[in-house]
Every structure is written in C-alpha cells, then in structure tokens.
Amino acid sequence: MDTSNKRLIQRLMSRIPIKMLRTTLGKWGRLTEVQLKSMNLTQSKWALTEKLIAICEENELEVKHLTELEMIYIIDNPNQGMWHTFQLMDPEDDAQSVELTQFKEQFKSHIRELVRQVSVKMKKHTDEAVWIRIAWGDAFSRPNHLKPTYVVHHLQTPYVFVTSLTAKQKPLLSQALVLSTRHQAIKDANLSGRKLTAIRDLMMRQYQQVFPTKYPSPLTEHNPTVSNPHIGREQAEPAANRLQMACEAFGGGMLPQLQSAVYKLETKFRDQTNKTMTEREEPFKCVVKFASTNLLESLRNCASSGIASTPVTPLLSSIPLKGRNYFVITDNGPGPSSKTDQPQN
Amino acid sequence: MPPGADTPEMERHQNSVTRTPLNSVVVQRRSKSKSYRLSYRSCLGATSRLCFTPALTARRLNTSRRAPKSHNITEKVNPEKLALLVKTEWQLSYVSPLYQFRHTQLKSYSRQLSAFIAAEKQQGLAVEVEGPQKTFRVSFSLVQGMAESDDDAETVLIQIHSKPLFARQDEPQRPVWSGWLTCINGNPDYLRSLPKDFICLPLFGSSGAEALTTLVKSWFQQFFDCCFGPLEISHTCLQWLMALWTNCHTESSIQHLKMIWTLPVVPPLQVTYTVNSEDAWELWSSVRKEKEKENKAGEMAKDEEENSIDIEEVTGFMQGLKSHFYRHFRLDLSAGSLDQVSTALGSAKYKGRIKISNSRYMITTLTLLTECALLKMPI
Structure with missing residues (x-):
C-alpha cells in the first residue's frame, strides 16, 4: 500500500468518531467478521489506524475501496463543511426522463472530457439523492483524494448541493451537470449553510408552513412570561x-x-x-x-x-x-x- | 493617624497596648487612599454642579470632548516602543493609585517581579502546564512621551520573556506576555488631589497567558497596595469610539465601520452591520453640520467649541445608522446590546478588549479609556 493510500486512511480515521467506527466499517463490508471483531475500540485512534492499514493491506484493498468508505461516512454525516446550492435552469424536453444509469454514464463521460485526471464515484442514497464524489487532478498530477468535492443531486429536481468546490473547478462541474441532466444553464441559488439537510429542506419547502387564515386561531405560546x-x-x-x-x-x-x-x-x-x-x-x-x-x-x-x-x-x-x-x-x-x-x- | 479609624485592622488592634509600626502604616495607607477616592467623586461633583443633573453626571463620561487631532506621536515616542503597543489586542483593567511606586526603580521592580513569578511557580500554584524549569525574565521600561498633560504619570511597559519548554540551550528567550499601565489626560483635579506618595496609572492593558496576568496583578497588589478590576467598554464608550474614529476618516481612511450587535432572542441573534467608509463619514459630517447650524443660530460658535464633539452628535450618528437599519429590516437594534465596534484604526469589544491599529490616534483612544478607568474605580 503506497503512502497516499495510507494518508487517506489516516485522514478518514481522524474524521470518524470511535463510537461510529464499527457501524461505518460494518456498512462498508470490506472486512471479514473476524477482522471487524479484532478492531478493539478501547485502543487509541493511532493504534486503530495502524490496525486498519494492516487489514487493508492484507485484503489488498485499493483507492476505490477506501473512497467507498469515505462516502459511506459522509452520506451518514452530511452536516459538515459549507454547502452551496445551485439551480439548474431551462430544462430540455427530455429532462424529466433522465434516469440514474443514464445520468451516471453521461456525467462521468462529460467530466472526463473536460478534465483528464479525475476520479468520480457515485452512489444512490435511500432518499433518492445521488451522491457524487469527485477527486480532481490536473495535467501534471493524479486526482487528489484528500480534497474531494461532494455533489448531491435529486434527479428530476433543479437543485444541486455542493461542498468543497474551488472557483477553478466550478465551471467544469457546472458544464458536466448541465449536459448530463439535460438542462441549458445552471445558476448560483444564493443559499449556503453548514447543514445539508437544512438547506435541502428549505429549498424543497420541507418544513411546517403556516398560512394566513381569515379568523386566525391563536397558536399556543410555548413559554408564557406574563404573570399579571x-x-x-x-x-x-x-x-x-x-x-x-x-x-x-x-x-x-x-x-x-x-x-x-x-x-x-x-x-x-x-x-x-x-x-x-x-x-x-x-x-x-x-x-x-x-x-x-x-x-x-x-x-x-x-x-x-x-x-x-x-x-x-x-x-x-x-x-x-x-x-x-x-x-x-x-x-x-x-x-x-x-x-x-x-x-x- | 486619626484615632478610631474604621478599618477592621484597627478594631482588632484597639485593645493591644503596643502596635507594630507595620500595622500602623497599613492603616494609615488605607485611610489615605480612601480619602482620595472620596476626593475624586467630590471634585467631579463640583464640576458637574454647572450641569442640570449633578448627581448623575458625577458618574458619567464627559459629554463633550475635543475632536481627535492626528498626533505625530512617532516624533515624541520611541517608535520601537510604540510598535509594541499598537496592533495587539489588550485586555483592559482599571487600577487604583499605586502607593510608593517610583519610576526610577524600574530595574529593581524587574528583578523583584521575576523572583516573585519564579517563587509562585515553584509553589505550583500557577500554571502547571509549563515545566518548573522554565525561567521568566521580566523587564519594566518607560514609554516616554506618551503623557499628554503635566499631571499624567509616564506610561510603564512590562514585558516577560521566556524560553519554550523544549527549546535548545542556545535559543533566545521570546516575549510571552506584555502589559502596560498608563494615564493619558487624566482628570487634573483628581490627579492633583493625590498626595505625592501615590502614582495614578489607572489603565492597565495585558496580552498573554491569563496565569501570568494574574501573577503580575497580585504582585502589584502586594507591592503597591492597589486593586485591579475588569474594565468593560460600555455602550456609550463604544459609540464614542465609533464617532471619534469616523471623524478621522479624511486624514486616515477607516476602510469600514463595523458594529456587532447581539439581540436577546432564542437562540441569540448576532447582527454584523458594516458600513462603507465614505458613507459612514458623510453621515457623520451631516450630523456635525446640523449641530454647527444650531450653534451659529445661537451665536455659540467659538473657536474652541468648533473642534469639540458633543454626545448629542455621537448619539445622532448612531440614531442615523439605526434608523437606516430599521427602515430595511423593521428590527430595532436598541433592543440588543452593542458588543463590538471596529474600523481600520482599531477595534473595541464590550468585554474590555481594545486594539489600536494606528498610532496617530492612540492618544484620543487612551484618553477616553483613562476616563473610563477612573470612573470605574471604586469610590
């Protein structure tokens, strides 16, 4: 296992809290039952990291397997980093019929046309969201797996949520998204926040809305302070x-x-x-x-x-x-x- | 010594026939410092009799002060010393007058404070993070030329140097803590009423490890029988700083005028209101012009008054900023508290933190803070 992979494991292990480690590794499914049990959670993070590196070497796991583990953790804990919202505009006639396999293929091929050195991984989450992990490289360097961009898109909606995207990468991602979702343009939706779930709920109006009624029924005050x-x-x-x-x-x-x-x-x-x-x-x-x-x-x-x-x-x-x-x-x-x-x- | 002085020490010793000289000195000191504190209140009370509410103004900031002039302080004060004071954020405290503090004894104070810190460290009372091997070198020095009036005592700078725990033998010591005591344009009536054994340096700023600040303070308390207390920068004082800094804009750009408010809702709402420098200055000068007009109408415009800023102008400026905010958000900032103001010339926080970024306007800022410190001192 080369140093870059070791660093990726170290980085991951430093992010995942001990109490979530077993479930995350369990979901990953790359460790045998015996190996999973051998991870003694009372040990230090450092010792656990060394142990995991040894197991990965034994199982001959590669970068693509490690990024899988990272995605599992990020999807379960999305409220980290700053999420920005983009909105797709002017859908083509067939925009509504884009389905997952087609989108996957299209997105990968479009982004590879734009950037030669890029590593893309996609995963469909249970709530219909497509998660995309992009590790960017350039003409002189291989994809950097330590600084990936994460994109969350709900198919058939115009909303795209993105984190860790640099100004240089923005036009490349925009173009790939526009082409693969069959839209004509994409714009900044001017909404950002640390909690992905919150900005998604806000965008999709998934919160309890109150509408004006002609005879307003007074809502109950939670903690009345008036005593007299x-x-x-x-x-x-x-x-x-x-x-x-x-x-x-x-x-x-x-x-x-x-x-x-x-x-x-x-x-x-x-x-x-x-x-x-x-x-x-x-x-x-x-x-x-x-x-x-x-x-x-x-x-x-x-x-x-x-x-x-x-x-x-x-x-x-x-x-x-x-x-x-x-x-x-x-x-x-x-x-x-x-x-x-x-x-x- | 007055018979029956009302300190607890006196009561305890009343029945004893002999008194140690040390005790009598302590008692005398106490009663003396008490009389000065009283005289500070009474001298302010005397000036305020000219106003309508003497009882209230006695404990308030001046309602009018001279517009800040750009001081070319670098000509008066050693630039190296000055560089140590600017661009650092200081935690402020007030200090009561120091008994028998001598500006000529700074070298011996340096030795004594070093020894005091070393002794305290060995007792293990102070920071335990640092090893017992760590040595601290203290240096007291004068910052000459800072004092504005003849009554002001010269500013004293204290620096503590130390070596990092795992430093090599030949590595030089680095500054780990610094602080200063100053008095700029202190109330002359009060300063003159102090007997010659007391030196008044009411404003104390410190920067560095909290544990060292505590040690330095307790050394001062033991050696000069003074007391320290936290100095918050009040809402009024923050408004004054906003106005005084904005007033300098034509000479030295303020870049922006930033205010941070906290509104008491659940969860607390923080509002950061940043105004373009040119627009802030135009609003300020419009408030100033209104006042000039009034002055001319009342034929009040004298030379000296033209250059003074009144509290009405300061509050008028703030009112203008608040009303512009309200017009957009229909949200009343007066319901909240002003926590922080900043411009390119400096920043000030309610919690008593100040940073002066431009030495040219340092005197104005320190004059205001000296006044705050004198007011905050217990009477």
Whole structure:
C-alpha cells in the first residue's frame, strides 16, 4: 500500500468518531467478521489506524475501496463543511426522463472530457439523492483524494448541493451537470449553510408552513412570561397576532437550521430628521449579516417578541420564501419605498 | 493617624497596648487612599454642579470632548516602543493609585517581579502546564512621551520573556506576555488631589497567558497596595469610539465601520452591520453640520467649541445608522446590546478588549479609556 493510500486512511480515521467506527466499517463490508471483531475500540485512534492499514493491506484493498468508505461516512454525516446550492435552469424536453444509469454514464463521460485526471464515484442514497464524489487532478498530477468535492443531486429536481468546490473547478462541474441532466444553464441559488439537510429542506419547502387564515386561531405560546392576569389579558391578543404573523413569515414548529443570511444594501438613505443625507443622490452602502445557531428560529422569535415589527418585512421573510440567504438590495426606480432584491449575477 | 479609624485592622488592634509600626502604616495607607477616592467623586461633583443633573453626571463620561487631532506621536515616542503597543489586542483593567511606586526603580521592580513569578511557580500554584524549569525574565521600561498633560504619570511597559519548554540551550528567550499601565489626560483635579506618595496609572492593558496576568496583578497588589478590576467598554464608550474614529476618516481612511450587535432572542441573534467608509463619514459630517447650524443660530460658535464633539452628535450618528437599519429590516437594534465596534484604526469589544491599529490616534483612544478607568474605580 503506497503512502497516499495510507494518508487517506489516516485522514478518514481522524474524521470518524470511535463510537461510529464499527457501524461505518460494518456498512462498508470490506472486512471479514473476524477482522471487524479484532478492531478493539478501547485502543487509541493511532493504534486503530495502524490496525486498519494492516487489514487493508492484507485484503489488498485499493483507492476505490477506501473512497467507498469515505462516502459511506459522509452520506451518514452530511452536516459538515459549507454547502452551496445551485439551480439548474431551462430544462430540455427530455429532462424529466433522465434516469440514474443514464445520468451516471453521461456525467462521468462529460467530466472526463473536460478534465483528464479525475476520479468520480457515485452512489444512490435511500432518499433518492445521488451522491457524487469527485477527486480532481490536473495535467501534471493524479486526482487528489484528500480534497474531494461532494455533489448531491435529486434527479428530476433543479437543485444541486455542493461542498468543497474551488472557483477553478466550478465551471467544469457546472458544464458536466448541465449536459448530463439535460438542462441549458445552471445558476448560483444564493443559499449556503453548514447543514445539508437544512438547506435541502428549505429549498424543497420541507418544513411546517403556516398560512394566513381569515379568523386566525391563536397558536399556543410555548413559554408564557406574563404573570399579571390583567396585563396578560390585555397583551394576549397582540401577542397571539405577532406569533401568528411570525409563523406565517418563517414557518411553524422546528425550522431548518440555517446559520446566516447576508444582505448587501445599496439603497438611498432616508430619514426625515437628516435632510442632508436624504437629499444625497448616491446610495448608502452597507452589508448586514445575521447569524445564529438557528437563524430562522431567532428571526421568528424577534417577530413574536416584538423586537421586529410585524408584519415581517419581505426582506427577512424572503429567506424561507425564496430559499435564499444572500441578497443584494438596490432601489428600484424613483418610488419612495419600492425596493427589490436582485440576484448577484 | 486619626484615632478610631474604621478599618477592621484597627478594631482588632484597639485593645493591644503596643502596635507594630507595620500595622500602623497599613492603616494609615488605607485611610489615605480612601480619602482620595472620596476626593475624586467630590471634585467631579463640583464640576458637574454647572450641569442640570449633578448627581448623575458625577458618574458619567464627559459629554463633550475635543475632536481627535492626528498626533505625530512617532516624533515624541520611541517608535520601537510604540510598535509594541499598537496592533495587539489588550485586555483592559482599571487600577487604583499605586502607593510608593517610583519610576526610577524600574530595574529593581524587574528583578523583584521575576523572583516573585519564579517563587509562585515553584509553589505550583500557577500554571502547571509549563515545566518548573522554565525561567521568566521580566523587564519594566518607560514609554516616554506618551503623557499628554503635566499631571499624567509616564506610561510603564512590562514585558516577560521566556524560553519554550523544549527549546535548545542556545535559543533566545521570546516575549510571552506584555502589559502596560498608563494615564493619558487624566482628570487634573483628581490627579492633583493625590498626595505625592501615590502614582495614578489607572489603565492597565495585558496580552498573554491569563496565569501570568494574574501573577503580575497580585504582585502589584502586594507591592503597591492597589486593586485591579475588569474594565468593560460600555455602550456609550463604544459609540464614542465609533464617532471619534469616523471623524478621522479624511486624514486616515477607516476602510469600514463595523458594529456587532447581539439581540436577546432564542437562540441569540448576532447582527454584523458594516458600513462603507465614505458613507459612514458623510453621515457623520451631516450630523456635525446640523449641530454647527444650531450653534451659529445661537451665536455659540467659538473657536474652541468648533473642534469639540458633543454626545448629542455621537448619539445622532448612531440614531442615523439605526434608523437606516430599521427602515430595511423593521428590527430595532436598541433592543440588543452593542458588543463590538471596529474600523481600520482599531477595534473595541464590550468585554474590555481594545486594539489600536494606528498610532496617530492612540492618544484620543487612551484618553477616553483613562476616563473610563477612573470612573470605574471604586469610590
């Protein structure tokens, strides 16, 4: 076994937590029952790594087997690294009929036409998602298996989720994807986050949405803080209204875990108390970033607690509504309050 | 010594016929430092009688300060020393006046603090991560030329050098900790009211291992009978820094004006608001112009006042930034807390961390922080 393979095993072993090791290796199925039992999990990571290297040598396992193990682990633990979303545009007539085998063949052949040294591995996950692992090389070097790109695509949907992609690799992947899914173009969907499941749920609207009703039934508040019954009664109605509007804007129940949203504002400064700035022609340029462990829940809480005024501004409700977390905001036309968000590209 | 001084030591010794001289010194010191703390409050109270709310302003920051002038501080202060102070993030503390601190004794202080650290390490009380073999070399030095007024005591820089644990014999010692004590434009009435045995260097900055900071502080406490306390940079003070830095933009670009807010929701929401430097400066100068107009109307514009910045302008600037934010997000930043502000000239955090990136505006920043430290000192 050469050094690059040993390094790949070391890298993998450092990523997989001890408590997940046995199940991951079991799923991999490249170790005999005896070999699997011989991996004593009370040993140190270092000792286990040496042991695994020895077993791999004994079983004559190669790179393709090791990358298989990596994929099994990544598919089970996708919430690592930064995931970016792309959207396929203008489907051809036969786009809907692309099935897995065809897509696999097409993608591999297209990407190999673009890059000579590339290693592609694909796996269909149980939830219909196709996982693609790409190790890139160039004219002078063999594919680098230590820095692979991962792509997740649900066939027959326009969404593609990608992690660890460099600017140089982006056009190559885009072209291969467009051709093999029978679309004409692909664009940045301006949504990114650390949790693949969250951005996928947001993109595919897989979270509990709340719709406006004519006679709003007040949603139950989780932890009522008002103690005085008189004050409580007086505040109950507006509070219920705020909660209703907050849930309409951001959704009810558990919300997809998004970490941040960025707004690039290039709008005019308008403030009645400041004439000089209001009369100024140029836009006031600033960048606002919202960050939280669960951004949508924070924003919903802002609206329901009254820190944010209700109804919620379209700027914030656009995050779940449009499934985006990067916006460029400019003034649109001469209207006093009309503003739109335009995609960055 | 006043009879019946109200310190616990006195009560304990009241019945004993003989008193050791040491004890009486301690008592005398205590009562003295107490009287200065009182005098600090009363001298501020006296000036504030001109205002409408004397009781409140006595414990507040100045509501007006001179616009920062670019100091060519490199002409006054040794550039090598200056380089040690800028571009490092310092954790701030306040220090009460030092009893019998002498700027002429720095060499002996260096030896004593080295010995103190060595002794503490051997007791195993301090950091155990580092081996017992590790030696620390302490050096005290003066940073001459930093003081602005005649009443300010000269700034003192402390550096601790050490060798890494597994270093070779011939490897030179490297700086592992540094700190300084300073007083820039300290309240002259207060400084003059101190008796000559006390030196007031109320602002302490440190950078390096926490354990060493603790040791240095406890050495100062033992040798100069002073006390240290954490110095947070308050919301008002952060706003002042924003305004003072932005005011420098035409001379030295601020690159950007960045504020970080935390909103008290579940889970906490952090808002980073970064404003383009030109736009921040235009908003600031528009707020300044409004004030000039008012001044002219009231025929108040005197030469000295033109160059001063008032708290109204500072809050007006912040109000402008907040209203622009609210207009877009309908979210009230006032509900949250301002945690951090930064520009290319420096950064400041509520937790008491400051970084000064441009030495030309160092004096302005340190003047404000000296004032904060004096205010924070227990009365």
